[in-house]
Amino acid sequence: MVAQDVRPGLPLAEKLGRVFISVAGGLARRLRSRCGASSPSLTFPCSPSRLEDVFSDVVEEQVTYVNAPLFAEQRGLEIDLTSDPESPTYPDYVRVCGAMADGTQVAVAGTLFGRNQLPRLTEADGFEIDLAASGYLLFFVYADRPGVVGAVGAALGEARVNIAGAQVSRADEGGEALMAVTVDTPVGPELLEEIAGRIGARAARAADLTTL
Incomplete structure (x- = not known):
């Protein structure tokens, strides 16, 4: 049973995962989760007990908040959780940073x-965005x-895939940019690869948040 005061943060944690x-x-190989919270709503959601949101899409076994720490230990995943209640940007936020192999x-x-x-995305792959965390999302990183x-x-x-919204973020003119697109229907790997080829994308990813 999840306490009433932390329930608003659960969808955000699940979607970020x-x-x-x-x-x-x-x-x-290593995850760092940082929370800035003006209320208890994000304290539990961004804790290691919520690791099932990270593992659920990449392991065959059923993952719960009880066995998720075991999955982390078996895979040598190190987890750090820090709190930043003085965040000047957002009173309630979660940031997850991972070091890959x-x-x-x-x-x-x-x-x-x-x-x-309502959950919103504020950063993806190091790029600042402001996007509703819902629907079918596409991410392209390109020059x-x-x-x-x-x-x-x-x-x-x-x-025949309808675009519901799109946003481009970049750090510097002429450098790398990220395009985040919300679409009405799923985009398969073949179409994603085709689009990546057309624009010379370094990375092209899709995330389905409709089931969360």
């Missing part, structure tokens, strides 16, 4: 927004240049 696995392309770092973050405390947004839209249109 799925987005992390999608963006990272697999499990990390090849040494690369992957980070995703989210917050609870509005009176209804920033003109025409990419149109190329992605054209490819999805040809496949």
Whole structure:
């Protein structure tokens, strides 16, 4: 039984776990979870007991908050949890940063927004975004240049996939950019690979948040 005051944070933790696995392309060797909370709503959701949200898509066994720490131990996964109640950006947020086997770092973050405390994504693969954590999401990382947004839209249109929303984030002009797209229907690996080829994407990932 989950206490009433922490329930708003559970969907955010679940969705961040799925987005992390999608963006990272697999499990990390080390996870660091940082919470900024003005209420108890995120204290339990971002704790190691919520690791089932990270493992559920990559293991065949049923994962629960009871056996998730065991999965972590068996896979040599190190977990750190820190609290940052003085966060100047969001009063309620969770940030998960993972170190992959090849040494690369992957980070995703989210917050609870509005009176209804709806989950929103605020970071994906190190890029700042502001996107509802819902539906079918696509993430493309590519070299920033003109025409990419149109190329992605054209490819999805040809496949009769409707775009519900899209956002581009970049750190520097001409550097790497991330395009996050929300679509109405699932996009399979073949279409994802085709779009990645058209735009020369370094990474192309899909996350299904409709079942959470």
